[in-house]
Amino acid sequence: MKRPVVVVWTPRAWLVTTAAIGAVVVMLLVLARAAVRVSAPLSDAVCGKVIVIDPGHGGDDCGARGRSGLAEKDVVLDIGRHLAGLFNRVAVYTVMTRDEDEDLAGDGSLGPMQRKRLDLESRVDLGARSGADLYISVHANSFPEPVWSGAQTFYHSKSEESKALAQAIQKELVARLGPNLRKAKPGDDYFVLRKSKMPAVIVEAGFLSNPREESLLAQPDYRRRVAEAIFHGTVNYLVESYKRRRGAEGQRAGAEPVSDLRTEGPPHDGAESVLRSKVRAALNPADDEVILYFAGPTNFDDDLLPEIRKTAGIAEAASPEERASKIVAELLKGPAGGSVLCPTIPKGTRLRALRIADGVAYVDFSRELASSHWGGSRAEEITVYSIVNTLAELPEVERVQILVEGASAVTIAGHVILDEPLEPNFDLVRFAK
Numbered sequence: 001m002k003r004p005v006v007v008v009w010t011p012r013a014w015l016v017t018t019a020a021i022g023a024v025v026v027m028l029l030v031l032a033r034a035a036v037r038v039s040a041p042l043s044d045a046v047c048g049k050v051i052v053i054d055p056g057h058g059g060d061d062c063g064a065r066g067r068s069g070l071a072e073k074d075v076v077l078d079i080g081r082h083l084a085g086l087f088n089r090v091a092v093y094t095v096m097t098r099d100e101d102e103d104l105a106g107d108g109s110l111g112p113m114q115r116k117r118l119d120l121e122s123r124v125d126l127g128a129r130s131g132a133d134l135y136i137s138v139h140a141n142s143f144p145e146p147v148w149s150g151a152q153t154f155y156h157s158k159s160e161e162s163k164a165l166a167q168a169i170q171k172e173l174v175a176r177l178g179p180n181l182r183k184a185k186p187g188d189d190y191f192v193l194r195k196s197k198m199p200a201v202i203v204e205a206g207f208l209s210n211p212r213e214e215s216l217l218a219q220p221d222y223r224r225r226v227a228e229a230i231f232h233g234t235v236n237y238l239v240e241s242y243k244r245r246r247g248a249e250g251q252r253a254g255a256e257p258v259s260d261l262r263t264e265g266p267p268h269d270g271a272e273s274v275l276r277s278k279v280r281a282a283l284n285p286a287d288d289e290v291i292l293y294f295a296g297p298t299n300f301d302d303d304l305l306p307e308i309r310k311t312a313g314i315a316e317a318a319s320p321e322e323r324a325s326k327i328v329a330e331l332l333k334g335p336a337g338g339s340v341l342c343p344t345i346p347k348g349t350r351l352r353a354l355r356i357a358d359g360v361a362y363v364d365f366s367r368e369l370a371s372s373h374w375g376g377s378r379a380e381e382i383t384v385y386s387i388v389n390t391l392a393e394l395p396e397v398e399r400v401q402i403l404v405e406g407a408s409a410v411t412i413a414g415h416v417i418l419d420e421p422l423e424p425n426f427d428l429v430r431f432a433k
């Protein structure tokens, strides 16, 4: 037979109970202060949404690293966890692609570059299966020189909703973490932005290659503020998107996910060919000169800038392949001595092979292109298009397939998958227009 529970009310028990009630009251007060309040109209736009939070990299893939050793994978996981906590408080469901220090590649027998591809595919699959409304990938940037700084958000240029989300987040990043002149930018080659079917953004929380930002990102309080900026930007976007749909549908805005299929069209628009011919006309290379693309020198132009260079033997090259190989050799050397431009290809990278067929240059680099890369999505994009844009100066080359150690469909730094020949991208080129 069960004995009844007898509560003996002693002065000591009273004290303990009072202390416990006091603690709960204090906790509620603290929570109320910290809580993110959502007013009634906002709740229709925000509550019940499902958001994928994707902290980049993980496990063996550290992503970018700061000078102090701070790893992108750890910074972004912490920001992702904070962000999930903020969303959960306003009844937004979150799906974390990872909540531990691990990647999503599964198969342990694959090489690092193949693992990164599988890892990115798994993240996108998880997003699709979750039926989420939004996809927010969190990364930290890195560049070959320490001058670049500032958090920045990227979107797919063919998705208006992604652009609106990215701009809303960028606005909060600037307002809450500034000074920062960066704007939301297209990042059409980033795998998770290309493949996600819902509005999707990549938030680069700052540059680990910039000592000031590295020390900020090392602080838990700063990472919390990054998460708050992403949270408030996303809420603002959801409210605006809700209002827009409500306006469009009369008073009947539903809770259905925003339909946002990427519109079809060429990967980079026609304005680039105009810029390209302007670059050529202005630089007017002689027969023994080539145009090479390197990274810009200041925090305001993390873009590609052309350098014109006299190259011995280029005019006499016996074949397009020989000419292309000579051009790549110049690119591998980096900017000319005394130039303010920055290299785009890691030291030690070698050209293994190059052939041209049907307008496509297949250019195979040694593993250093990936293994010694400094990381960061923008830096990866700059590396890829410094190669593609430079080679596409040859009349025989329309597109470029980059390979690493003979393998295609790999990734250099874990954001862009080289699964098809790429057309030159002059959106990335900064030039007096």
Ligand SMILES: [Zn+2]
Binding pocket: 056, 057, 063, 064, 072, 139, 140, 376, 377, 414, 415
């Ligand atoms: Zn990254």
